[in-house]
Amino acid sequence: MESILEVLADYLTLGELFRLRRAIGTRAFDDVPHVADLAVRRLGLVRMAPTLRNVALCMTTSKHRCRECGARTQRAVLVCHSCADQKNGYFELISRRGMALRWRGVRAGTIRRAYSRLSPSSVRATGEFLYWRAAVDALMTSYGHAPVPG
Numbered sequence: 001m002e003s004i005l006e007v008l009a010d011y012l013t014l015g016e017l018f019r020l021r022r023a024i025g026t027r028a029f030d031d032v033p034h035v036a037d038l039a040v041r042r043l044g045l046v047r048m049a050p051t052l053r054n055v056a057l058c059m060t061t062s063k064h065r066c067r068e069c070g071a072r073t074q075r076a077v078l079v080c081h082s083c084a085d086q087k088n089g090y091f092e093l094i095s096r097r098g099m100a101l102r103w104r105g106v107r108a109g110t111i112r113r114a115y116s117r118l119s120p121s122s123v124r125a126t127g128e129f130l131y132w133r134a135a136v137d138a139l140m141t142s143y144g145h146a147p148v149p150g
Contacts, residue, residue, distance in 0.1 A: 005029065005032045005034075005035055006032060006034045006035065008020070009032075009034065009035045009038050010038070013068050013069050013070075013083075014039055014042055014043070014055070014059065014068070014069060014070040015067055015068035015069065015083075015090060015091070016068075016090070017035065017039065018052075018056060018059075019090070021052065026052075026053075029052065030051070030052055030053070033050070035052065036050045036051050036052045036055065037050050039052060039055040039070075040054075040055060042069075042070055043055060043058060043059075043065075043070045045058065063076040064076060066078075066079050066080035066083055067079055067091070068080070068083040068089070068090065068091050069082070069083055077122070078091070078121075079091040084130075090134070091132070092132075092133040092134070093121060093122065093130040093131065093132065093133065094130065094131055094132075094133040094136055095124075095128050095129065095130055095131075096111075096115055096128070096129060096131075097128075099111055099114065099115060099131070099136055101148075102136075102147050102148065103140055103145060103147060103148065104148045105148065106140070106145050110140075110143060110145070114136065114139050114140055114143070115129070115131060115136075117139065118131050118132075118135055118136065118139065
């Protein structure tokens, strides 16, 4: 198990590492020192004990760090722009126009009802409302619709 985690850690973001840690269990994951060292290096922290618990505390309590990749952000946001724009990413954001394109063939009233029931996760400087794609997909699927591939 340790050798698999060491290989996987090099290819996963910090957010993915912590979701995997939650799924596998903290005891099995915390026994691999390579993963903790890698996480501390990715955050760029020098004066921190290299444990995953410390890294998790740093990422969740800091308001100016992306929760997916750990990069510093200029404003107090949950995720940075690159993680929010990542196609099919865990923290992907979608606009109202993006909803209409993703759910082509669904009546406009159904899409309007969907985004009226969701709270926007952020608003761009242009006034465009952005929603978590996973929440939109879950709501639209509960209405009985499937997204258009592509």
